[in-house]
Amino acid sequence: MSLTKLPFSRKLLSLGPIILLYVSVLNEFDFNYLNLKYFSFNFPYILIFYWSLKGEGRLSYVLVFLAGLINDVVIGLPLGISSVTYLFICVFAVYLRNITLRVSLIKDWFFFLFTILVINSIFYSILVVFFNVKIDYYNLLFNVLYTFLFYYFFSYIFGYYLNLLRRTND
Amino acid sequence: METNRDDFIIAIRSAFLKKGTKQRFSLIVLLFFSITILTLSKYNFKGISFLKSGLNEIVYRASFIISAPENFVVNTYKLTMSHINLYDDHKKLKKDFKALKAENLSNNFIISENIMLKSKIGDIVDISSEILAKVLVDKQSPFLKSIIVNKGSKDKVKLGMAVLDGDFLIGKVVEVNYLTSRVLLLSDLNSKVPVSVEPNSVQSILTGTGEKFGKLQYTQLESFDLNNGDQVYTSGSGGIFKSGIPVGEINIIDESKESYVLFHSNFSQLRLVKIVLYENIN
Numbered sequence: 001m002s003l004t005k006l007p008f009s010r011k012l013l014s015l016g017p018i019i020l021l022y023v024s025v026l027n028e029f030d031f032n033y034l035n036l037k038y039f040s041f042n043f044p045y046i047l048i049f050y051w052s053l054k055g056e057g058r059l060s061y062v063l064v065f066l067a068g069l070i071n072d073v074v075i076g077l078p079l080g081i082s083s084v085t086y087l088f089i090c091v092f093a094v095y096l097r098n099i100t101l102r103v104s105l106i107k108d109w110f111f112f113l114f115t116i117l118v119i120n121s122i123f124y125s126i127l128v129v130f131f132n133v134k135i136d137y138y139n140l141l142f143n144v145l146y147t148f149l150f151y152y153f154f155s156y157i158f159g160y161y162l163n164l165l166r167r168t169n170d
Numbered sequence: 171m172e173t174n175r176d177d178f179i180i181a182i183r184s185a186f187l188k189k190g191t192k193q194r195f196s197l198i199v200l201l202f203f204s205i206t207i208l209t210l211s212k213y214n215f216k217g218i219s220f221l222k223s224g225l226n227e228i229v230y231r232a233s234f235i236i237s238a239p240e241n242f243v244v245n246t247y248k249l250t251m252s253h254i255n256l257y258d259d260h261k262k263l264k265k266d267f268k269a270l271k272a273e274n275l276s277n278n279f280i281i282s283e284n285i286m287l288k289s290k291i292g293d294i295v296d297i298s299s300e301i302l303a304k305v306l307v308d309k310q311s312p313f314l315k316s317i318i319v320n321k322g323s324k325d326k327v328k329l330g331m332a333v334l335d336g337d338f339l340i341g342k343v344v345e346v347n348y349l350t351s352r353v354l355l356l357s358d359l360n361s362k363v364p365v366s367v368e369p370n371s372v373q374s375i376l377t378g379t380g381e382k383f384g385k386l387q388y389t390q391l392e393s394f395d396l397n398n399g400d401q402v403y404t405s406g407s408g409g410i411f412k413s414g415i416p417v418g419e420i421n422i423i424d425e426s427k428e429s430y431v432l433f434h435s436n437f438s439q440l441r442l443v444k445i446v447l448y449e450n451i452n
Contacts, residue, residue: 095185
């Protein structure tokens with residue numbers, strides 16, 4: 001019997017995206033120590049979008065909501081703002097899933113760019129207008145750019161993982 | 171045309187309202203929850219403050235544990251690099267030590283003279299409490315620069331207390347929980363500290379830029395002369411910090427006469443910090 005066919009391994013595999021989401025919001029993969037100016041990307045955005053789009057309901061919205069609250073606490077943002085942005089990403093991904101007839105990575109990729117541009121606009125507006133928190137606009141723009149670029153890379157890794165999950169469930 | 175609009179509305183409605191077999195709540199319900207929490211936190215609703223405080227205690231500890239492997243890798247890399255650079259560092263430090271030793275002797279005289287003069291005008295400010303704290307989380311996001319330390323209201327940490335790395339100012343306490351506190355670093359865009367630039371005693375406000383540099387504002391540069399290498403200290407205006415805490419030195423003055431200050435402390439290397447409260451002993 002292969003290791004991935006064991007009930008515990010199967011459970012662990014199916015929880016993989018959620019575990020990764022929680023590790024990433026608690027750990028904040030920021031790469032600050034690399035001292036690269038403006039380099040940052042939002043890994044939770046990539047993960048939530050991909051798994052809401054392709055994950056066939058494996059990513060629980062309640063857990064995404066809680067991950068948002070945790071992210072706010074770790075970064076020090078007003079409580080609830082990350083939950084709003086994460087859930088809006090889910091809305092966009094589900095909308096794309098509903099209207100997609102023929103799957104194309106390039107289409108998904110550019111729809112992801114549109115999504116994060118809208119989401120970050122909401123995020124920026126709420127922080128600046130309602131909470132008077134100053135944010136470096138260039139940082140935010142570069143964050144969008146790198147998040148967009150990394151989506152393509154991570155979609156291959158997640159795609160491989162998703163196939164593994166499907167095979168273990170067969 | 172009509173059909174396209176209908177399809178769009180159906181897809182949007184389905185995205186917001188449809189629960190799916192594996193979901194407990196629809197997205198619209200959770201979005202409503204999130205917006206409610208956000209609105210209540212804007213108006214400092216007590217229940218949300220309790221929720222946040224509880225979450226803080228759990229999440230900060232969890233974050234510290236989860237970050238351990240990454241921190242181990244980063245620290246190992248830094249340790250290796252410091253071993254590689256050991257000889258060069260040693261030579262440089264030896265040279266610096268000689269220069270500082272001579273400077274220290276004249277400083278001791280100036281300090282005692284300063285204390286005597288300040289006592290005459292009743293302006294002696296002293297540290298009334300000093301708490302040593304360990305940095306639990308230093309995950310500075312690209313947007314907000316802050317750290318979490320392992321001392322909170324239980325250890326008598328209060329809002330607004332100054333935080334030092336050695337003798338250098340690095341920020342102030344902006345959030346106090348029972349066992350932990352959040353420190354807003356000087357590099358954060360939202361940080362503003364009244365400072366004095368020596369040797370000309372130019373009064374200014376130091377604001378964070380989100381980078382390793384701070385920026386001097388409201389100096390009216392036409393009438394004052396600032397140079398690279400000028401030292402920046404807290405001015406004591408506003409009564410939050412005492413005057414004379416070293417902050418950094420002017421590193422760049424650009425063409426538009428904006429002055430940038432390089433902080434003495436490296437905010438990505440903080441491990442142990444001092445949380446201090448300054449009070450007038452009179």
